[in-house]
Amino acid sequence: MKNSVFIKTFGCQMNDYDSYRMLKLLESSGYTAAASYDEASVILINTCSVREKAEVKAYSELGRLKFLKRNNPALIIGVAGCIAQQEGKKLLGKYPQLDLVVGTYALTKVPALLSQIRGRRQKIVCTDMNGAEMYPAGSYVPEKHQITSFVSIMQGCENYCSYCIVPFVRGPERSREMTEIVDEVCRLAESGVKEVTLLGQNVNSYGRTLTPQRTFPELLAAINAIPGLERIRFTTSHPKDLSPELIEAFRDIDKLCEHIHLPLQSGSDRVLRRMNRKYTAAEYLKKIAALRKMVPDISITSDMIVGFPGETEENFQATLDAVAEVGFDDLFFFRYSDRPGTKASGFTDKVPYEIMIQRLTTLKDKQTEISIAKNKRLVGMTLPVLFEEKSQRSPEHMAGRTRTNKVVNSMAPERIIGTTALVKIERAHIHSLSGKLL
Numbered sequence: 197m198k199n200s201v202f203i204k205t206f207g208c209q210m211n212d213y214d215s216y217r218m219l220k221l222l223e224s225s226g227y228t229a230a231a232s233y234d235e236a237s238v239i240l241i242n243t244c245s246v247r248e249k250a251e252v253k254a255y256s257e258l259g260r261l262k263f264l265k266r267n268n269p270a271l272i273i274g275v276a277g278c279i280a281q282q283e284g285k286k287l288l289g290k291y292p293q294l295d296l297v298v299g300t301y302a303l304t305k306v307p308a309l310l311s312q313i314r315g316r317r318q319k320i321v322c323t324d325m326n327g328a329e330m331y332p333a334g335s336y337v338p339e340k341h342q343i344t345s346f347v348s349i350m351q352g353c354e355n356y357c358s359y360c361i362v363p364f365v366r367g368p369e370r371s372r373e374m375t376e377i378v379d380e381v382c383r384l385a386e387s388g389v390k391e392v393t394l395l396g397q398n399v400n401s402y403g404r405t406l407t408p409q410r411t412f413p414e415l416l417a418a419i420n421a422i423p424g425l426e427r428i429r430f431t432t433s434h435p436k437d438l439s440p441e442l443i444e445a446f447r448d449i450d451k452l453c454e455h456i457h458l459p460l461q462s463g464s465d466r467v468l469r470r471m472n473r474k475y476t477a478a479e480y481l482k483k484i485a486a487l488r489k490m491v492p493d494i495s496i497t498s499d500m501i502v503g504f505p506g507e508t509e510e511n512f513q514a515t516l517d518a519v520a521e522v523g524f525d526d527l528f529f530f531r532y533s534d535r536p537g538t539k540a541s542g543f544t545d546k547v548p549y550e551i552m553i554q555r556l557t558t559l560k561d562k563q564t565e566i567s568i569a570k571n572k573r574l575v576g577m578t579l580p581v582l583f584e585e586k587s588q589r590s591p592e593h594m595a596g597r598t599r600t601n602k603v604v605n606s607m608a609p610e611r612i613i614g615t616t617a618l619v620k621i622e623r624a625h626i627h628s629l630s631g632k633l634l
């Protein structure tokens with residue numbers, strides 16, 4: 197029970213990565229990972245305020261913790277991440293059960309802050325955005341038998357899309373040194389990791405803030421040379437920063453998987469302008485055409501926001517047209533929600549909720565047709581699959597992914613996990629494929 201920590205995470209992959217790194221730092225300071233709240237002496241809630249849904253869930257979790265603290269006053273409860281950064285000490289007033297509020301710039305200080313709380317029995321708020329500290333080099337210890345891993349290559353963003361809270365809660369863009377990233381990936385590969393996903397809010401602008409400047413394709417080339425590593429992925433990228441060099445990298449860098457997640461957000465130029473996205477639908481389509489010219493089978497996924505303030509039927513139709521024209525392999529759709537403090541939250545021409553839901557359903561139906569048709573084209577093909585885990589389907593099935601990021605389930609022995617094997621695709625579903633191991 198002593199010095200055991202349970203971290204609950206809300207939101208995106210970036211937050212998963214932050215939670216994992218916090219856990220590793222705490223483990224190196226003598227903590228063990230608790231399996232549940234009941235076994236923990238420290239509970240950390242890592243929050244996200246990028247979408248309303250994740251924010252609501254995080255707040256309701258913070259409320260629930262009041263009962264745990266009442267039953268166990270020695271329990272230390274902390275809140276981290278975007279909500280902590282945004283709300284700071286206001287959270288202590290609202291949730292008296294909290295002992296620690298730690299913002300996005302100070303996650304590496306969590307072990308020291310917990311010691312201070314224990315020593316002085318005082319509450320601490322640490323949301324200072326000066327002296328930003330990236331994860332210390334060499335601090336990452338990969339798990340045994342880990343097959344895939346995230347690697348953060350940069351933090352923050354300064355694109356100021358009008359709907360987005362990230363630049364306010366994660367600060368300006370900062371890239372990690374290339375040598376530090378390569379060193380981390382080397383250690384992952386040595387421990388048996390086969391695939392890395394490079395993470396950042398806008399990975400394709402990587403290196404701009406470094407001296408001397410570096411580029412994302414340079415980083416990809418350096419990682420490509422690491423022995424033992426088989427696959428490289430990245431997320432998320434901004435269409436305005438998709439350079440001709442990065443498009444060529446998909447052809448030239450053999451470990452770079454043929455998949456890109458390139459958020460379009462809307463097919464209407466009027467809406468894109470109000471979103472401050474800095475590209476037009478035509479420019480986006482031109483980049484998609486260039487990608488497909490370079491790598492015809494590349495799979496393309498995207499994010500779309502429905503019901504942005506002022507979005508008309510005509511604007512929404514432009515989104516449907518763009519979706520049909522690109523033929524995305526998959527789409528993540530979001531209903532617009534106000535993020536306090538952003539420019540769009542001040543727009544007065546909000547789209548009524550019912551209309552947003554109708555548009556969301558229409559878009560979802562359209563994409564379902566496209567996703568199934570895309571997956572059906574793969575039936576009969578033989579594809580290399582990196583097996584990652586047991587499938588949820590049955591104990592005899594194992595699950596992995598193609599280079600194009602399609603999930604494949606196949607009857608296979610458990611020892612196949614961690615290896616790449618050929619699978620003949622037999623059936624297509626909306627979000628996955630199934631097939632026979634050759």
Ligand code: SF4
Binds near residue numbers: 354360361363397398
């Ligand atoms: S690029 Fe835009 S949407 Fe993405 S994190 Fe930056 S501000 Fe937010």
